[in-house]
Amino acid sequence: MFKNSYKMLFLFSLMLGTLITISSTNWLSAWMGLEINLLSFIPLMNDNKNLMSTESSMKYFLVQAMASSILLFIVIIYMMNSNFYSNFMNKNIYLNLLIISTLMLKMGMAPFHFWFPNIIEGLNWINSLILLTWQKIAPLMLISFMNLNKIIIPMIIISMIMSAIGGLNQTSLRKIMAYSSINHLSWMCASMMLNESIWLNYFLFYSFLSLTLIYYFFINKLYYMNQLYSNYNYSMEMKLILFLNFLSLGGLPPFLGFYPKWMVIELMSMNQIFLISMMVMLTLLTLFFYIRMCYSSFLLNYYEIKWNNYINLNNKHYLYLFMSYISIFGLLLMNIFYFMF
Template sequence: MTFSSQHLLFLSLLLTGTIMAVSSPSWFMAWVGLELNLMSFIPLITSKTNQYPSEAALKYFLVQALGSAFIILSAPLMMNTDVFVSMLLMALLLKLGAAPFHSWFPSIMEGLNWTQCIFLMTIQKIAPIFLISHLISQTFVSKFIIFSSILSALVGSLGGLNQTSLRKILAFSSINHLSWMLIAMLLSDYSWLIYFFFYSVISSSIVIFFNLQQYFFFSQLFTNPFTSLTKSFTSSFALLSLGGLPPFSGFIPKWIIIEAMAYNHMFFPLLVLILSALITLYYYLRIAALPLLLMTTKTKLLSPSPPQLFSSYLAPLFLFFNIFGLLIPSFFLFL
């Protein structure tokens, strides 16, 4: 996606809507921020030359409009606090793409390019998840969030097993990571903010690598003769870090949440999250290991790859961040 002046304008409006929704003093202003965020994101994912982003934009608009309609519908029910909060929670979970309202997320991810996927996986999650964190004071809200978290963990782990599209794999991976963030909201704001930061940086590094290499399907990872050893190590470490394999950086937020859940005696949700993380780590390992195993010196000698920006600047930076947990893991334990 090339950034023209129109794209920069809509991107600034998207960020403005997100900030407005997060910092709003009332639910009405939060709804206005969500609508501004929605209406500025639609032009960013439409394309005149390709029908798939336009189809994804239409699906995204219909789903988000349904969520906004639930928010508007909850306004006359403010006198009944339980019904009002329940409808708000369902609307925000729908906008977030959490289970059981998750079915739209993988299909829309499949129709976007990699740059647009970064926005959908990171920036578009900020406002709904912040607003959900304001609702957890209610007891039944906490129970429904635990239910949604367990369901998201199962859907995200099992849904990505038989996928060959990298965008769908990252979509189901995002749903699985969303389960950890929902549980972290019940523990402390510090926990889910740390998790969201690590998830955003690590997943963005993977998407940037796939975008530069123009990888969209699993088979392309080990059929491209121009992939260097540095790029393969960088992408493999990023995938293992996203899966939460110790001692990579992606394990640090999982470690914090596991310790907090054990302290609060949330053993059954913790068991489900750990088992789902192991399943997701399986298809991360499948993506990460094959390019390294099938790369030979003969292939590299016959097809030398030209120097690129990723190899010279971005690869060492992402490589350092993904092994950051190996260098100083104890720093975060004393915060």
């Protein structure tokens, strides 16, 4: 009971730090919120049943502390307003580039993603979900407050290239989710250049799709791709639903995951046609390793126990099926309701 109570306390502090950051009016209070968020998440990362969690928490602390130090250094320079730094600070492009790079390092976006897949590999699925979703809210919100212009375009392209290449040879489901997160972050940052609210809608859709997949992995204790191929616990229909959720996360129409990408494509096709063309082509590489997983699971020959196809599902799996149906048929239902009302 004591263990659960202190975890709830740290979870509350985690949310409080994020709320302080997104509601702050200056960089110093935003930095304080990021630090509260960091120091609250590290105790949640420790898991006595997972020996790699201690290593991951230490790496996470070192990377985040380095990013926080750089951000605090920039804030102190800005507050000093001395003649020595005045010429540097007047060039807003350098200041914006430093701050954006620091925030990208905090949320694990390429080309500052070197720590992200390795750290998420040592976490359980609950902490992985927090790292993939909630921990990105504060840096994304701070980036959305800034004047991005064309500074972030090279980083978006690099992020999509690294996420597509990095996910090709992965067998760990946690690393695949990490590289998928890097890919979706580039779409969110691209939407920030033209609209301040679409990235938030995109983030909500991405969080729901990630929650659906991670919930299935959590209740079945799946961590690697070979466990998907040899999972005898459920029928072929359950596997079909699982891989359709993967395709939805990749943004393949007509699934729900295509809707946020549809919004960004429609917005950017007016004045960013080259960038959106590059993003669509690079996203096809991300879809490739999702489709490869589906192909390997359904078309390769493997042994399956016949009588396990009739296992009774419990409430946890009914909740997963409900979220899966929204993920798979959500876009069709949205179109139906749109034409009806």
